[in-house]
Amino acid sequence: MGLAFKNSLHDDFGMRPAAYLPYGGADLGEILAVGRAVGDGDDAAFLQAWVAAGDRLAAQADDAMRGGRLASARELFLRASAFYATSYRPLYGAPADPRLVAAFRQQIAAFDQGLALGDHPVAPMSIPFERAVMPAYLIPAEGRETEVRPLIIFTNGYDATVTDMYFASAVAAARRGYHSLLFDGPGQGGTLYEQNISLRPDWETVVGAVIDCAVQLPIVDPKRIALSGWSLGGHLAPRAASGEHRLAACVADPGQWSIADLFRPLAVKLGASPATAANLGELEEPVLQQLEQFVMADPGLRWKIVQRGFWVHGVGNLRDYLRAIEPFTLDGRIEAIACPTLLTQAQDDPLAAGVQAIFDKLRCPKEMLRFSADEGAGEHCESLNRSQLNRRVLDWLDGVL
Template identity: 60%
Template sequence: MGYLFGNDLYDGFGTWPIAYIPYGGADFGELQSVAEATGAGGEDAYYAAWTSVAARLEADASEAEHKGRLHSARELYLKASAFYATSYHPIYGEPVDPRLLTAFRKQVETLDKGLGLLAHPVASMRIPFEQTALPAYLIPAEGLEREARPLIIFTNGYDGTMTDMYFASAVAASRRGYHCLLFDGPGQGEMLYEHGIRLRPDWENVISAVLDFALALPNVRTEEIVLSGWSLGGHLAPRAASGEHRIAALIADPGIWSICGMFRDFAVRTLGVTREAASNLGSLEQSLIDRMDAIINNEPALHWKVVQRGYWVHGVNNLRDYLISAERFTMDGRAELIRCPALLTMPEHDPLASGTPAFFGALRCPKTLLRFSASEGAGDHCEMMNRTLLNRKVLDWLDELFLRA
């Protein structure tokens, strides 16, 4: 049984905005009402419950804006964006559900309207990248919008969006005096949903383009640019830092060595595969692939993570091809290339953090490991039940690193 939702899978999606409550993205009563409206229903009920509240918030925002109540309008538009963003996770996958695109476009529209009503309005930007352009927002340091400040570049993971990064990370960092650059990379947000551009392992090439863009921005201390990644971004950001040395500091929440690490442990523990055979999951015997496939398809959370999300993000349609692609996402031979100070987090009960201690041990740069416990209410994935604790400790580390009071 889930914490709010009766379905454990939906609970994983629907409790995500609890982390946004301190930063204006939701209120607990609203989340509770969505859970009650969803009830024992499936993905249709879940989607309808979230988008219904989002539409109401958007309508209230429009009315407040019409009446000149811009502070209220801003809050309501931003909150609506968070609710639209949470509505479509159960319908992830290819072919792309039209409802996902509808909600995502409303999410972007309300985010744009809300950010446009800040005291110093924020507009969407485009970062040139190869033959396309990545959508981005520059969130300035609160009250220091026109001053030269350190910049944090935030990178997402498998299924987060810029709305999620805004509430989970950027609001806290902006309040602390950091400019923040949010963007969708290949396989993320708009790049995946609207353009079908898939995730890629060479994140250093993605971040190099983002850094070129960031260095041309006004009021950025070019020697104090931080790269921070959460969820799978806890792998992508270190991978980028291993090949892009203009980064002054690295944050990985949590530190993830590879995508296939957990699958490797699963193959050894559940399928009886030897460690040697599991060293390259894409080359497993077909009978073992079939057994793994059956287990994945019989477990709703695994099916969503691998089949609905993983296949779509990687651009594949079967487990073997997914594993072949996933094997390319590794820090093998790269961790020792990171030069800048690095902070890795390790939430107590986050399975993605199981390899973090070994990752930390492989680093040769100045490094810090932050552990978060269940007793602090922060032992879950990305510390989402106590995000303020994570933000406070990470920003304290950055303040100290840059010798700021």
């Protein structure tokens, strides 16, 4: 089929809703139509095309509301939320672009309107956390909304939000009989965009605050709480499990030992000694300059590190970014993970390259699921066959919980 969007970075962002097709977040024709609308346009055109599509869906939702068609209105509001959520990723960077903030607020407004419609309305929650307030949602199990059930806490990574996690995971979990708790932690979604709170490595502290809230909810079984993270959440989830022992299970999609380890081979290739590459924040200045040139020459890396990474970690230059990512590691912690743990490994996902090494060092009950390109599930977070990922993970959780 080729690229749906002519710009490869736009295609990466614009095809993310393909993961939500089985769960009502988009249809393929809609994604392709937005791609045609963007055409040869720039980041502003990308934003405008997605927002226009979201506006159209929201207007249809309003019409359905006026006509008393609440099921359709719910579906349309939620889908509009996914479209708004896709629109602003090219605009990442500090200070927050007003257009990004405006689109995010449209996203959350549509998300809230959609979740409020139904036999068991879902209202937004706030989880107090130090000087921040983490936005959160309790998504109940379908048909068992008032029963005490197992809970899956879903944690995002670098740039996804509650809307993405809802369609990527929570809908499938609800259909299987699990309650889900979605939240934007430090450095994520509304906690970053609205409060400028940076990402932090001690995710066990973050998840501890989420569990403190969860155990107070009358429909949650406190002895059956699982934590599942995707993308960078595949590092944050096991990091949390290493220090938060109220968890009954942990899922890492994919499992990741650290952030900094991804950069060390490149630093050595550019001339760093193994000793300095072991602490990237202390790289020799000539090597740092070469690394910066390498990053700036690649639009994808420039977005991931300079636009996203600097903002998420609250830094303004590459050396400070490298210093900031060093503490994101399982060094000295993996042995403390006690709950049953599931790791995923997609065939073509470079972030999954170290999954086997993590698996070998886990001392808890453990399992690893591999996903292949032959099944269309070889990409990062199995994004083009998300239903297979959810089915196999939920099967494992059924057995554990």
